[in-house]
Amino acid sequence: MRVPSESGIGAARVACVAVAVLAGWLGVFAPAAPALEHAVQVGPAEVTVFAPDWTWQNGSVNILVVADNPGPEACTVSARLDVPADFFAYDGPDTVELAVPPGDTVRGAFTNILAKPGVPLQTYDLEIILAEGGREEPVRYPLRTIRGVAFSGGRWVALLVPSGTALLWCAAFVIALRRFSAPGAWRASPPAIAEQGTRESWIDQNPA
Amino acid sequence: MDRSESGIDDSASLGDAPKPWSLRPARLGARTVLLLGTGSVIASFYIGTGDVSVGTNMGAKFGYGLWWSYFVLGIAGWALIDMSVRYFLRFGKTPMSIFKDVHPAFTVYMFIAVVVCATFGSYNQWSACAMVVTGFFPGVPIEVGGALAALAGLVFLLTGAYKRLERVFVVGLVALIVCFFGSAFMAGFDWKAAAHGLIPQAPGKGWQALFSNNAGSMINAWLILIYPYTMIERGWFSKRLQGKVNVLHRARIDYAWGILAAGVVALPLMAAASAIARPFGIVPRGYMDLSILLEPLAGTWSTYLFLFGLFLAAWTAGVGWWLCGCYALLDIFNLPIRLDSKPMRVCLVLFFIPSTALLLLRVNPVFQMLIFTAFLTLVFPVIGFVLLYRISRPDMGYFRWSLKSPQGIAIVAADLFAICLSVYVGVWLGWVKFGQVFISR
Numbered sequence: 001m002r003v004p005s006e007s008g009i010g011a012a013r014v015a016c017v018a019v020a021v022l023a024g025w026l027g028v029f030a031p032a033a034p035a036l037e038h039a040v041q042v043g044p045a046e047v048t049v050f051a052p053d054w055t056w057q058n059g060s061v062n063i064l065v066v067a068d069n070p071g072p073e074a075c076t077v078s079a080r081l082d083v084p085a086d087f088f089a090y091d092g093p094d095t096v097e098l099a100v101p102p103g104d105t106v107r108g109a110f111t112n113i114l115a116k117p118g119v120p121l122q123t124y125d126l127e128i129i130l131a132e133g134g135r136e137e138p139v140r141y142p143l144r145t146i147r148g149v150a151f152s153g154g155r156w157v158a159l160l161v162p163s164g165t166a167l168l169w170c171a172a173f174v175i176a177l178r179r180f181s182a183p184g185a186w187r188a189s190p191p192a193i194a195e196q197g198t199r200e201s202w203i204d205q206n207p208a
Numbered sequence: 209m210d211r212s213e214s215g216i217d218d219s220a221s222l223g224d225a226p227k228p229w230s231l232r233p234a235r236l237g238a239r240t241v242l243l244l245g246t247g248s249v250i251a252s253f254y255i256g257t258g259d260v261s262v263g264t265n266m267g268a269k270f271g272y273g274l275w276w277s278y279f280v281l282g283i284a285g286w287a288l289i290d291m292s293v294r295y296f297l298r299f300g301k302t303p304m305s306i307f308k309d310v311h312p313a314f315t316v317y318m319f320i321a322v323v324v325c326a327t328f329g330s331y332n333q334w335s336a337c338a339m340v341v342t343g344f345f346p347g348v349p350i351e352v353g354g355a356l357a358a359l360a361g362l363v364f365l366l367t368g369a370y371k372r373l374e375r376v377f378v379v380g381l382v383a384l385i386v387c388f389f390g391s392a393f394m395a396g397f398d399w400k401a402a403a404h405g406l407i408p409q410a411p412g413k414g415w416q417a418l419f420s421n422n423a424g425s426m427i428n429a430w431l432i433l434i435y436p437y438t439m440i441e442r443g444w445f446s447k448r449l450q451g452k453v454n455v456l457h458r459a460r461i462d463y464a465w466g467i468l469a470a471g472v473v474a475l476p477l478m479a480a481a482s483a484i485a486r487p488f489g490i491v492p493r494g495y496m497d498l499s500i501l502l503e504p505l506a507g508t509w510s511t512y513l514f515l516f517g518l519f520l521a522a523w524t525a526g527v528g529w530w531l532c533g534c535y536a537l538l539d540i541f542n543l544p545i546r547l548d549s550k551p552m553r554v555c556l557v558l559f560f561i562p563s564t565a566l567l568l569l570r571v572n573p574v575f576q577m578l579i580f581t582a583f584l585t586l587v588f589p590v591i592g593f594v595l596l597y598r599i600s601r602p603d604m605g606y607f608r609w610s611l612k613s614p615q616g617i618a619i620v621a622a623d624l625f626a627i628c629l630s631v632y633v634g635v636w637l638g639w640v641k642f643g644q645v646f647i648s649r
Binding site: 037050051052056062064107108109111112157158159161162163165166167169170172173176177178180181182185186187188189190192193194195196198199200202203204205206207208 | 231232233234235236296299300301302305308309312315319320323324326327328331440442443444445446447448450451454455458487488489490500501503505537538539540541542543550551554555558561562565566569570571576580583
């Protein structure tokens, strides 16, 4: 009977090589995560808007606004969110003010913008209007709703449907495993495991 | 390993038997201690989307304030695995025998728990894998992405031997740790806050819910019983008492590493969520959303590393759920515990079908996982009581409870702590609080 060999230091070496290879592959071939990443100069600050470019119905997204001020003086950048209210629910602030000290970076966010359930699956145009010192720069944010849950019902769907399905599927396991096992095996405690003829050497060692 | 008709007798007569916990194990070399084998398989059960979902939520709400919960719950998890291993070494019998010996009704309970939890658990993992794929290719339906990940797991198990499985899991575990830590280092670590997070504390309102979720993930229903199956696959068993002591010592290091890995992996997840989500009050409900938030702070590579680590964690956990579910079912039907056997392959296919079909539900996997970890806490109390009943009996021989030595006292204390904590979490936080979630719609 075979004695399984240990994995460990050798496998760790393999792991390092594998990670390096995968990292290289990722660096060369992996696409960028589909998301909005739009940088625009607003007064003295460079402002970048980050957001996912798709969501599910009844799923929420967050928009991150990052203002970087390399200049010698402080500035205040405001970001105003324009969301089509018929299709998205949002109860946060419409405007976020970012006071950026010189040489510093400040982040702000619009959080929990919810794609309403039942809305058409299409691309919606949201907009973030950035402003500083009377100057405005609009950032168009196309957001695609791609699909929603198959059934509504929230927690009940999340729990009862999978567990109920699995419960019903128990019958398949009973039918299949009874073909391999002795009658009444599920009730009877099995005999004890036998010791292997060949074992790893440390098992049989005595302490010094 | 074959089953034997002769019983295991490590204490031929009570008069000759060494006192409980009096023997020293043979010294293990440093190289042996570093061998990560089965510990990585154990770690795969703990480090999946449950660990990621709970860890990121903890970081987003409380920073590092609940890091301590991994190690407190880890003690309980360790003790519960230890109970099943001691039973196996004492009697040479597999974990499901514990339930069969008490009453067949518990066997039925375990059968249902195994099928439901393994199906539900693996489905969650394939769903998370699918979300990562969809994150890069939104045109790929989640059903397709998840099914492909599941199919890869099925092919891997159908064609594998246990030895190869351990190697792959070691590689996967090291890779995902590197990925998550790499991602978090780019986002920024607050080491002082992390150290403070090791002190048990109530970090803010609502911490109990996440603690309960974490308990469901760490104590993990019936998965605490599966280590003996890996011992059978590896031939870790002896009729000699000294051999049993050596095996127990080695095994303890193994599952300590596995459980510790869950706490270690939680740290970069908390760090990342604390840095990118907490300042805005964002509670992560999507892996893609979280990874996008990483990018402005830590760069594109941070996003890649996070998503890759997530995929690895989910995939290995999905494979782990199937593996352990199959082992437990083989045990219930007294079939050989072997990865490369026909009943095992049939069970794997039977798990594949519903766990991929459930992808059609298209439920957010973060939300799904939090629900599932709470569900797991419901399953455990019965298992805990049965374990306690069995392990506390004097016929455990050398491995019985004993208050006559420091090690014996420590073991009793750990066992009782594990059972009490599991029952508290399972009965109070599980049945009561979980029930309230559904009753108060």
